[in-house]
Amino acid sequence: MPAIIDESKPLHKRGDDDRWQSPQYKWSFSKPLAIPPIKGPSGSFVDPVTGEKFSYYEVHIKEFKQEIYPGKLTTFVGYDGISPGPTFKMNVGERSVVRFVNEANTPSSIHLHGSPSRPPFDGWAEDTIAKGNYKDYVWPNVGARTLWYHDHAMHVTAVNAFYGQAGFYILQDPVKEAALNLPNGKYDVPLSIVDRIYRTNGELVSPAGEDDSYWGDVIHVNGVPWPYLEVEPRKYRFRICDMSLSRSYKMSIQTKSNVKVPYHVIATDAGYVQTPIPTSEMVLGIGERYEIVVDFASYAGQNLTMRNPRDFSKNEDFALTNQIMQFRVAKSLSSTGGNGNLPSQLTTLEYPPNPNRVDRTFKFERTNGQWKINGVGFAEASKRVLAKPAYGNVEVWRLENSSGGWAHPIHIHLIDFKVLSRSSSRGVQAYENGYKDVVQLLENESVTVLARFQPWKGEYMFHCHNLIHEDDDMMASFDVANTKANAANGDIFSNPMNPQFRDKPFTGSPSLSEIEGEILPYWAGLKVYEGFN
Template sequence: MANFLVFGLVFFSTLFTAAIAGDSEWLSPVYTEFYQNPLPIPQDKPVKYQYTNPITGKVIKYFEIDIKPFQAQVYSKLGPVNLVGYDGMSPGPTIRVEKGEETVVRFVNRASMANSVHLHGSNSRAPFDGWAEDLTQPGQYKDYYYPNGQRGRTLWYHDHAIEHTAENAYFGQAGLYIMHDPDEDRLGFPKGTYDVPMVLSSKQYKSNGDLFSPASETVSLYGDVIHMNGQPWPYLKVEPRKYRLRFLNAAVSRAFQLYFEKDTKTGTKLPFTVVASDSGLLSTSVSASTLEISMAERYEVIFDFAAYANSNVTMRNNRDVQADEDYNSTDKVMKFIVGGNVTDPTNNGAVPSALSTLDTPAPKSTVDRTFKFERSGGEWVINGVTFADVKNRILAKPPRGTTEVWQLENNSGGWSHPVHIHLVDFQIISRTGGKRGVLPYEAAALKDVVLLGVNEKVKVIAKYAPWDGVYMFHCHNLIHEDHDMMAAFNVSALQDFGYPETTKFLDPMEQRWRSKTIDPAMFTEEYITGTLLPMFSGLDAYGSEDKIEKALDDYYKTRTTGPVAAASTVASSTTARTSSSTTLSTFSTITSAAKTSSSSSTKTTSKTTSTTTKKKD
């Protein structure tokens, strides 16, 4: 018995020592410039052209963004890092729009790899949603047409290219897109320089100072260098007053549990107020001392620095977040240097308790669909299906306008999965099986991403509207996504709906909206304001959203039987092999070609387990 006790003590001592060693090691070159560099603020993108429909008065604003390579200096004594970003910066420029003003954003690929762009959080029509196989090759451009008709919110635009999303986003293709709703102004939240974007990421570097590539990674890339707005461990000088901090977790694989502490009183977590999430304002403000934010989630908090004048506040990250790996300094994030004077006292009042009325779906107890997120045979799968399985990847066909409850299950062992459902805002109903329930600020929110933790089951409810068409849902650990933990759902057209829509947008790969070769004639002011924007304005793609929502509500109120899905839906044509775009078969037949053509890089698509994140260069 004594021998067994000795063996047990040695065994657990070894495990403990290994854990400590793992937390203290670096994968990247040792970084020493903590809190020595200022927090960069992404610049706003100016509107290039604007068009007003002479009949409806609707405004469309036009932006133009080049995807191109650039260099940055991360380690002062090593070589530069080679990146590819929107307008040659990372994060990309912030696009700011007013609710109700439509936009056309032209993304021009002047880089060496194919891309696709997803405006995350927008209920865009299917051809403009960033379908993974809707690729823009080098030397091409695509015009993305966005509605901006939802509640005000912090969105973000990022790459969504088949099998290369992790590479493209990790090397720089991510930026904020902030939609302002005038209704928010009544709340008196901090504005201007007191409204600060906070884009989190976590990366790994090679010995020469360049980025380690996720190209051959198949499990996760947690990274050991924490960035905020592209700068490792920065500082921000603030005044002793309230600030609105807009958090986005743009990391490839790392979730965060953020908290604040005063430098002279470490170990005590400071209070703040959560006011918004993925889909805009919470119903009520929520007091918190820790913010859990997984990949692709957004949260907005009001932090009051008034009590910390002439001192420092450090933002930190808990260790042991879900199944993520910790390294030497992954518990540090950034520092706030609090001054002694307030130069502008406006928009600095108390945070209201009641914030907004959420458009939540009618309660429903039955589960309509169950999706299991698993690892099987070296692949990441949903219900045993990968995105490469073209004939079977449409896993749901909710009729347009119906409300469904989806149960998401994590059966993959030691991993967590932030699940993103395109098109819709959903409400989290329950979370069971893991270490936590629905968090208070989740319960007060509408979301488009939910963290499915280790061994958890999560129920979400959403109304599949306003548009019909094919959309994606997937894990937002980008390594998992690239290795096929992605599927599709078809919001099925209603055969007897009867609403007169002038243009349909069912097929995300409809040829009319595909990328085009760069032609200088298509970039002139005359063409864009005289032809392109009037064409989009005339489609009435988004102008009738409220009317369509009401018509859908009326449709279901008057029915005594179930909805009648159209006979020729996208889902029924995914295996068709014709070339006509009207048969909605393009996006199914393009798969193999898209995967081949997207490989402008030398990425390996092996599905075997990788351990590259645990190796030093």
């Protein structure tokens, strides 16, 4: 973690909405939205037997300085020294080998959120990269969707993610994209939303030591506080992800007279919904991703604001936390490509059969000052395996938040699930009707989710994605096929802590001949994802 002058915790007091914790930020809607650069490969290899294509990438986790308040530099730690990190754009079916090199002071573990990765490459919280070391992550890239990659190191995830270790990872199906003719290129825009607190010297107030929730008063989109985006009067596709530590949003886009702009949801966490879903407002929990299409054609010459209501859930409100970013709609457009009518059908979703029973119940609660799942925390290694689903089995899990004091966005690794029910009056929202990997439990809510436990055997995590809660131990595991008790049920990839795949000392970047002649053929030869498409 970067050196901070004062590590005292911010004061969290509900009160006047016009207050600031940070120095007052006077430049909202004055800086343009930043678009993270696309990460390119350093080499590639095609397996001559299977035809699988493998591409090699190298990412360095390192400290950098950025000006947020004029004339003051803020210390961040990001992937390749930027935050958000570079965006990966991958074609489905092509494997990636991503070498993460840790040059920071805290250990790291990288989770590709939304990917059915094998356990050693899923970002197991104890499988960390020490400073000066590297680890290769092998990812399958199956199923077009918007993912994000972020830190997952045990008990320091909040600090690492807060200081900048997060970024977009987009899986594309070029054939399907061409057939759907959705907005693309510069009209396809990723939006990461994060809240932070600053000190008078421009440095950040760290979440280290926080054990409740972290409520920032400066809202960033793609690393810029309250930016603006110049758009043309046409359709745009936005890939939105809440990358905050604790804050959820109830996002809408509004005119100057507070009229909500209609838009369509075209994808959830795990990819396309069946048909475009109209809405004008949605709840966005931490880790959730939604892809929306907004048509600005009726708003030429106007400024629109992406907003977040006050008094939503238990979020702390501050002077400008009811605003997220601004859209400045031009009066003319330069291209009509991807600007046609939305398809009436985007995909066909097939769900597992509903067994009409609840197989397991998990209660997310605070016990004796610690965040637990069914009374167990992740640090309790001998107790933390709370489920052992048989491989390929369909199960219904009930996720319960019986507290009136906190919301819990729940993320289950490995699987995509369908939200079947929600106990509160809001029920399952129409825009949630697709495959997901995070579900938002507001206060006193429970939900049931349906999933098939495949395609891999082994141990995976599930947890609250309020990263303060996760670090203070609201995380457990499930072991598909009970491989921990019986190793013969799995293979070399079932154990997330297999020493063969742990971090190693970094001695320098490999040459192209080493990448294409040694590293990629080695991973191809292990058949990590052979036949998985």
